[in-house]
Amino acid sequence: MITSKMDFAKNFLALKKLLFPGSCSLCLEQLDASQQTLCSNCIKKLPYVDNFCLRCAEPLPCIGICPACQKKPPNFRRCFTLCDYSYPVSSAIQQIKNNPYAAVTKQLSLLFAERLLADYKQKQIPQIIIPVPIHPLKILTRGFNQTETIASFISTRIGKSELLTHIFSRKYLGKAQQMQTRQQRMKLLATTFKINNQFEIKGKSIALVDDVITTGSTAKAATASLLKAGAKSVDLWCIAKTSWHNHSSSIKM
Ligand SMILES: [Zn+2]
Numbered sequence: 218m219i220t221s222k223m224d225f226a227k228n229f230l231a232l233k234k235l236l237f238p239g240s241c242s243l244c245l246e247q248l249d250a251s252q253q254t255l256c257s258n259c260i261k262k263l264p265y266v267d268n269f270c271l272r273c274a275e276p277l278p279c280i281g282i283c284p285a286c287q288k289k290p291p292n293f294r295r296c297f298t299l300c301d302y303s304y305p306v307s308s309a310i311q312q313i314k315n316n317p318y319a320a321v322t323k324q325l326s327l328l329f330a331e332r333l334l335a336d337y338k339q340k341q342i343p344q345i346i347i348p349v350p351i352h353p354l355k356i357l358t359r360g361f362n363q364t365e366t367i368a369s370f371i372s373t374r375i376g377k378s379e380l381l382t383h384i385f386s387r388k389y390l391g392k393a394q395q396m397q398t399r400q401q402r403m404k405l406l407a408t409t410f411k412i413n414n415q416f417e418i419k420g421k422s423i424a425l426v427d428d429v430i431t432t433g434s435t436a437k438a439a440t441a442s443l444l445k446a447g448a449k450s451v452d453l454w455c456i457a458k459t460s461w462h463n464h465s466s467s468i469k470m
């Protein structure tokens with residue numbers, strides 16, 4: 218009975234898609250039934266980065282290690298991103314943050330998962346996937362954590378890593394850049410995250426998932442907390458990323 222109800226719902230959605238394929242979430246062009254929520258033209262034109270730093274994913278003239286990472290390697294093992302945080306991805310990220318049901322979340326997460334599978338072909342994929350937590354008060358006002366939705370789609374597609382959403386929480390809601398000195402900001406960042414269960418991450422390789430990474434401060438603070446709690450390594454996975462070496466210091470909430 219349950220199966221037939223599910224079959225009915227699936228068939229109904231397929232028929233609805235065929236009759237009313239809707240419009241592209243980014244350019245509003247009419248979609249055909251084979252397209253999901255972005256038209257093939259928008260997928261082709263996303264601001265992908267072809268040449269980047271093999272540690273921090275900063276765009277470079279050719280693939281290598283950027284001067285900043287050569288001078289001081291970051292605490293994470295490697296950052297992977299789908300594209301640069303510019304239009305139209307910036308517009309898609311706003312939809313992802315504001316609407317828990319935004320269809321673009323699934324499509325970009327799955328595109329990113331394909332990219333990750335290709336990037337990790339010769340390497341071991343992290344054992345655990347953890348979405349970057351947001352403060353409980355943010356959850357109350359926003360109603361959901363978009364990084365959990367993204368991590369869930371990626372984890373289902375990859376199928377090899379365990380998704381953990383409960384071992385990591387966020388303690389502060391205030392903005393680090395409002396702290397007066399760099400020392401104060403660093404002190405706040407160092408204590409922003411709380412590990413609820415060290416046992417589950419001890420000795421494990423971790424992928425930390427975010428929708429967008431701007432300065433890298435939040436990601437580095439989260440990485441520091443995970444490593445301090447005994448994680449073997451941390452990779453950063455984000456749908457989009459700005460050029461953080463040229464960005465003023467701030468913490469993204
Ligand atoms: Zn489009």
Ligand SMILES: [Zn+2]
Nearest residue numbers: 270273283286
């Ligand atoms: Zn770098």
